[in-house]
Amino acid sequence: MMVVHPNQSVLFGQTEITYCVNACDRKTLAIHVYPDGQVVVDAPMDASHEAIAEKVKKRASWIFKQKLQFEAYPPALPQRRYVCGETHRYLGRQYRLLVNQGLVDHVKLVHGRLIVETATPDSTEKVRMLLQAWYRSRAKAVFSERYELCVRQVAKLEIPHHQGFQLRFMPNRWGSCTAQGNIILNPELIAAPKDCIDYVITHELCHVKERNHSLAFYKLLSAVMKDWELRRKRLNEMVEVRFV
Numbered sequence: 001m002m003v004v005h006p007n008q009s010v011l012f013g014q015t016e017i018t019y020c021v022n023a024c025d026r027k028t029l030a031i032h033v034y035p036d037g038q039v040v041v042d043a044p045m046d047a048s049h050e051a052i053a054e055k056v057k058k059r060a061s062w063i064f065k066q067k068l069q070f071e072a073y074p075p076a077l078p079q080r081r082y083v084c085g086e087t088h089r090y091l092g093r094q095y096r097l098l099v100n101q102g103l104v105d106h107v108k109l110v111h112g113r114l115i116v117e118t119a120t121p122d123s124t125e126k127v128r129m130l131l132q133a134w135y136r137s138r139a140k141a142v143f144s145e146r147y148e149l150c151v152r153q154v155a156k157l158e159i160p161h162h163q164g165f166q167l168r169f170m171p172n173r174w175g176s177c178t179a180q181g182n183i184i185l186n187p188e189l190i191a192a193p194k195d196c197i198d199y200v201i202t203h204e205l206c207h208v209k210e211r212n213h214s215l216a217f218y219k220l221l222s223a224v225m226k227d228w229e230l231r232r233k234r235l236n237e238m239v240e241v242r243f244v
Helices: 049-058 060-071 124-155 187-191 194-206 215-224 228-238
Strands: 002-012 015-024 030-033 039-044 087-090 093-101 106-110 113-118 165-167 175-177 183-185
Touching (some): 039 049, 049 060, 087 187, 106 124, 124 165, 124 194, 175 194, 194 215
Parallel strands (some): 015 039
Antiparallel strands (some): 002 015, 087 093
């Protein structure tokens, strides 16, 4: 169960920090900063507004640092139109979209083109649905391969994980780890290179042991992936902040 509270804010010096609170079934507070600048606090159901505000104030320097990093990335791109000539990413490469008339609905990659065949090529909604299904299908296959590799790596740090992962399109997250240790991955992460996909999966697996973005968490992440910061930077610089 999760309860989303209206936006709240605190003052840190002369700067106001606005944040959203997700009250859910967890024992500790966790703060997230997203590429659009949104600050979200995942908090226990019984956490007081005062305790949450105090936590945000203590993490203010870190929040500002994350915001500055995201501001250096390319701006979010316009919403996709699903028409011929538009570019879409897959595993780090750009592919030009080509929509053709066809008897059977089909999506394929051929010679640098992402080709959609459908009986209704003028229906952008149909093209969107076909591409979304294709992305999900490819994500399931590729993520399964990368997940198995990452699980073997974190097992060396005594982080067991056997329940696999779930796919869910999310507006501002590449992945998440629930209080029960379930890993959720955004199918659009398939747009990123495999080393960046490994970073996201490993990041979420480390949350199985360390729930917060604490010093202990980053020590754990660094122990299993020494270049995680470079991978995160490459992910955010290469893949558009734009979702299906």
